Amino acid sequence: MAIHITKKIFIFYYLLLILASCKSQKTASNQNESITYPEFRNIQKTFKTNQGNIKYIDKGKGKPILLLHGIPTSGWIYRNMINNLSKNGYRVIVPDMLGFGNSDSPDGYEIYRPEMHASRLLALMNHLKIKTWTHVMHDAGGLWTWELLKKSPNKIEHLIALNTIIYEEGFKPPIKMKEGVFTKFSMWLYKNKLTSNTMINKLFKEGLKHTYLTKTQLEGYQTPLLEGKTQAMYHFFAQTCNTLPNYETVITNINIPVAIIWGEHDKFLKLKPQQKRITNDLKIKSKNIHVIDAGHFIQEEAPKFITKTIINFIEAN
Numbered sequence: 001m002a003i004h005i006t007k008k009i010f011i012f013y014y015l016l017l018i019l020a021s022c023k024s025q026k027t028a029s030n031q032n033e034s035i036t037y038p039e040f041r042n043i044q045k046t047f048k049t050n051q052g053n054i055k056y057i058d059k060g061k062g063k064p065i066l067l068l069h070g071i072p073t074s075g076w077i078y079r080n081m082i083n084n085l086s087k088n089g090y091r092v093i094v095p096d097m098l099g100f101g102n103s104d105s106p107d108g109y110e111i112y113r114p115e116m117h118a119s120r121l122l123a124l125m126n127h128l129k130i131k132t133w134t135h136v137m138h139d140a141g142g143l144w145t146w147e148l149l150k151k152s153p154n155k156i157e158h159l160i161a162l163n164t165i166i167y168e169e170g171f172k173p174p175i176k177m178k179e180g181v182f183t184k185f186s187m188w189l190y191k192n193k194l195t196s197n198t199m200i201n202k203l204f205k206e207g208l209k210h211t212y213l214t215k216t217q218l219e220g221y222q223t224p225l226l227e228g229k230t231q232a233m234y235h236f237f238a239q240t241c242n243t244l245p246n247y248e249t250v251i252t253n254i255n256i257p258v259a260i261i262w263g264e265h266d267k268f269l270k271l272k273p274q275q276k277r278i279t280n281d282l283k284i285k286s287k288n289i290h291v292i293d294a295g296h297f298i299q300e301e302a303p304k305f306i307t308k309t310i311i312n313f314i315e316a317n
Contacts, residue, residue, distance in 0.1 A: 035079055037220035041102045044075075047095075047124050051111045052104030054124060056095040060086025064130045065310070067094045068121075070139020070164070072190070072203075072233045073297075074101025076220035077138070080303035088311055093133070095124060097144070099232025101224050112235035114245065118147035125155070134158040134314055138299065139269070140165055140236060146247035149254065158314055159258045159282075162306065163269050163296050166251070168244055170274035172267065174206075179238040186237070187230040196226055207296035209265040217300075251281050257317035258282045261306055263294035288313060 044055040057075060059082055067078040075094040085092045096103040097117055110116070121144060125133065135156040137145045142164030149156065165171055177183040189195040200222045204213055213221075260278070262271045271278075271291065279289065290309055294301040 034083075036216060037076065037223055040076060040079060040220060044096070044102055047127055049098070049120050049123060051108070051116075051120070052098055052106045054095055054098055054104075054120060055102040056093060056124065057082060058091070058093055058128065059083075060089070060091045062089040062091050063314070064091045064093060064128075064133040065314075066121075066125070066133050066135050067092065068135065068137045068141035068145065069097065069100065070137075070141045071236050072100070072225065072230075073139070073221060074103075074224060076101060077297065077299045079220070081299065081307045084304070084307045085310070090134075090311075091130075093125070093128065093130070095121065097121070097232070099229060099235075101229075105224075105227075105229035105231050107231060109231075109235055109239075112232040114143040114147045114240060115151075117144040118151055121148055122152055122155070131155070132157050134160070134310070136160045136162065136310065137164050138162040139296070140240070142166055143240060143245065143247075146245075146250050150247075150250045153253070156256060158317060159254070159256055160310055160313065161258070161260045161262075162298055163262050163266050163271075165244070165269065166278055167248075167274040168246075169277070170270045170272075171244055172270055173241050174268070176242050177237045178242055183234060183238045187234050190225045190233070191228050191230050193226065196222055200225070204297065204300075206267055208301060209263065209293065209295040211301055213300065248281070254282055257288070257313070258284050259288040259290070259309070259313045260284060261290045261292065261298065261309055263296060263298040263301070264291045265294065266296040268296050 041055070044057055047054045047056060065085055067075070067081065069075055069077050074096040078094050082092050082094060098120055099105045099112055132155055135145060135158065137160070142161065145159075177186065190199050200218055204218070260271070264271065278284065292298065292302055292305065298306060
């Protein structure tokens, strides 16, 4: 009886996803497919931690910039920004956090807490002998950044937020889950060959305003999920997403130059409900707030603008 009910739930859920994934009137991404995902993986280096290997890109010479992804993405989301930043005289560090992208995805739950991600990130930068850096964060990368600043408040020289998690007012996940069968089933849909395409297409349909990604571009997001790398994502949706930590004390004590680049059509992370509070607490100058015509995954829609804005911001501060 239980198996029969589960089967019905699966069929119903899958039909809903198929309907939701119908193409909208968007144009294909105009970004050149200058690198494939296998090629991207081939240029990554390895940093060994006690919990597993972390893959990362280290390109260029000069002042270091760390590009931090969110969930369920990886360093792949910054592929159209890495070369331009390195050519402009920066050393660009782009990690795949544990449980994402090409990094290991060990079994476990507590190892994916935000503070654990922050500790591994600090260990990576120490391994690279980078004492301070410019820090760019997206999505759940904000949570890992707040934890990093709590542990080491003097490591970051410039902070750039790209549609990231800051305050509860702007955090609008499509659904909040808890530990258990339903959340595990949702993760299974991402890694199952029959349903993965639908889940990924739906995610980017909702997360992009004007474009859709090509098969080659989507491969970089889908491959890790098909490899079964959903443990870190499970922790986020089962724990962090359900009870968002309060980092107000950390945020209000930040005294470095901060800039915001935000896609105004983001359905998951909204700037407007929290903009006044963010501006005051992070002491952001109005000229450093950039709201653009894009969705959640702004690195896919406006990589050149973001890159140029980051460089101008660093040079001016």
